[in-house]
Amino acid sequence: MKAKEVLENLKRRFPNEPEYHQAVQEVLESIEDVYNEHPEFEKYNLIERLCIPDRIFSFRVTWTDDNGNTHVNMGYRVQHNNAIGPYKGGLRFHSSVNQSILKFLAFEQTFKNSLTTLPMGGGKGGSDFNPKGKSNNEIMRFCQAFMLELAKHIGPETDVPAGDIGVGGREVGYMYGMYKKLRCENTGTLTGKGIEFGGSLIRPEATGYGNIYFLMNMLKRKGINDLKGQVVAISGSGNVATYTAEKVLELGGKVITLSDSNGYIYDPEGIDAEKLKYVFELKNIYRGRIKEYAEKYNCKYVEGGRPWAEKCTIALPSATQNELNGDDAKTLVANGCIAVSEGANMPSTPEAIEVFLQNKILYAPGKAANAGGVSVSGLEMTQNSIKLSWSREEVDQKLKDIMKDIHDACVKYGTEGDYVNYVKGANIAGFMKVAKAMMAQGVI
Numbered sequence: 001m002k003a004k005e006v007l008e009n010l011k012r013r014f015p016n017e018p019e020y021h022q023a024v025q026e027v028l029e030s031i032e033d034v035y036n037e038h039p040e041f042e043k044y045n046l047i048e049r050l051c052i053p054d055r056i057f058s059f060r061v062t063w064t065d066d067n068g069n070t071h072v073n074m075g076y077r078v079q080h081n082n083a084i085g086p087y088k089g090g091l092r093f094h095s096s097v098n099q100s101i102l103k104f105l106a107f108e109q110t111f112k113n114s115l116t117t118l119p120m121g122g123g124k125g126g127s128d129f130n131p132k133g134k135s136n137n138e139i140m141r142f143c144q145a146f147m148l149e150l151a152k153h154i155g156p157e158t159d160v161p162a163g164d165i166g167v168g169g170r171e172v173g174y175m176y177g178m179y180k181k182l183r184c185e186n187t188g189t190l191t192g193k194g195i196e197f198g199g200s201l202i203r204p205e206a207t208g209y210g211n212i213y214f215l216m217n218m219l220k221r222k223g224i225n226d227l228k229g230q231v232v233a234i235s236g237s238g239n240v241a242t243y244t245a246e247k248v249l250e251l252g253g254k255v256i257t258l259s260d261s262n263g264y265i266y267d268p269e270g271i272d273a274e275k276l277k278y279v280f281e282l283k284n285i286y287r288g289r290i291k292e293y294a295e296k297y298n299c300k301y302v303e304g305g306r307p308w309a310e311k312c313t314i315a316l317p318s319a320t321q322n323e324l325n326g327d328d329a330k331t332l333v334a335n336g337c338i339a340v341s342e343g344a345n346m347p348s349t350p351e352a353i354e355v356f357l358q359n360k361i362l363y364a365p366g367k368a369a370n371a372g373g374v375s376v377s378g379l380e381m382t383q384n385s386i387k388l389s390w391s392r393e394e395v396d397q398k399l400k401d402i403m404k405d406i407h408d409a410c411v412k413y414g415t416e417g418d419y420v421n422y423v424k425g426a427n428i429a430g431f432m433k434v435a436k437a438m439m440a441q442g443v444i
């Protein structure tokens, strides 16, 4: 297999899908050598079978707003690979959603889920519906309309969706309600459910907490055991960003930034527990903008900006793809940043990753560092299957163990002399498990 040729071929067959090409390129470059040590992989064209999704559903979603106007959005589900378990992955509601973005996310999810040690394949879905400014009833009607189609393609042993950008507990609840109505079953399909109807404790916190558990594993290898004295820049202010901040505070670090798609806030005093409580309320109850933080606490707000120019020792991109470019990476390194751990999926551009690797700072790619979310989703599936629920402590401990296992797998496959290339480690470790499972199951 020549990574370049495979990629060129995919670009020719699936043009205008830059995010998908970007995600595939990174993995192909990492696994090329290992792949070529296994002639049986090439014999059965494993690489194309792994890069091209098993199937993609796309459908029209029709819903009515509070004024009686009828709207049409696109809905999608990309079922990428189910070699190691049912398709599993989130749903994204954002105006930018298109097939390229969902294909990149489903591809990444396949490797991420493989790393979790749990039996889950990879999938992703969503809609170009823009939830901003919509009433609660409009959100509910959209979720119901979306599920009217999606329900045909999912199930507890087939495909289990969850949240992602624009989809949190509220949306999962509305979708699950409709799913049950249509299918007359109570099997827990969909994770991130409310605690009263099959959700798992720690699922809301899991991606953010998991990212910090992964970060601590990386830092521990450098002799750093807590976050005291660390200055932490976080982007985003949604589910992942806020719970990341909560865990950073618990471990003694100082959080100086948060952001949304309009701009970022810089609070040199640090966003403490009380201020963070306000952010949770601002985001989840009032559905406001991060700018309001700057007005309330009288700190800097940069319209349209990204937080990476603020001096920090640790950066945790937790908003969206390609939100940190090569220049941002150079600035971070020049400012003394020692670690970057990705809460978001593919937030760093290839140029940024190159800068991190060349400067040998600790750099954890999203498919490893943010795998805590889907891991606890996997644990939610288990609890639903056995019809029991585990305590907070139990789930948190399992999450810690899983993040350590993922970290150690990255070290095993990514060590290059005295440096751990976590990108290579995550890609190879994730790939090998899926590859072996696919080989064992024949050409299908």
Ligand code: NDP
Residues within 6 Å of the ligand: 163, 164, 165, 166, 167, 168, 207, 236, 237, 238, 239, 240, 241, 259, 260, 261, 262, 318, 319, 320, 321, 323, 343, 344, 345, 370, 371, 373, 374
């Ligand atoms: P939320 O919708 O809760 O929050 C998203 C945050 O990112 C918001 O602050 C949002 O700002 C900001 N954002 C979204 N799009 C853009 C954009 N184009 N430019 C700048 N800022 C943007 O989503 P999550 O916190 O769940 O997801 C954040 C990231 O983490 C995503 O990459 C997601 O794929 C990834 N992830 C999520 C997991 C989960 O369990 N939820 C698990 C693993 C990864 P605004 O409000 O203005 O849109």
Ligand code: 2IT
Residues within 6 Å of the ligand: 088, 089, 090, 091, 109, 112, 160, 161, 162, 163, 164, 165, 191, 345, 370, 371, 373, 374, 375, 377
């Ligand atoms: O990107 C991700 O891993 C998620 N959005 C979570 C997926 C899940 O099924 O919990």
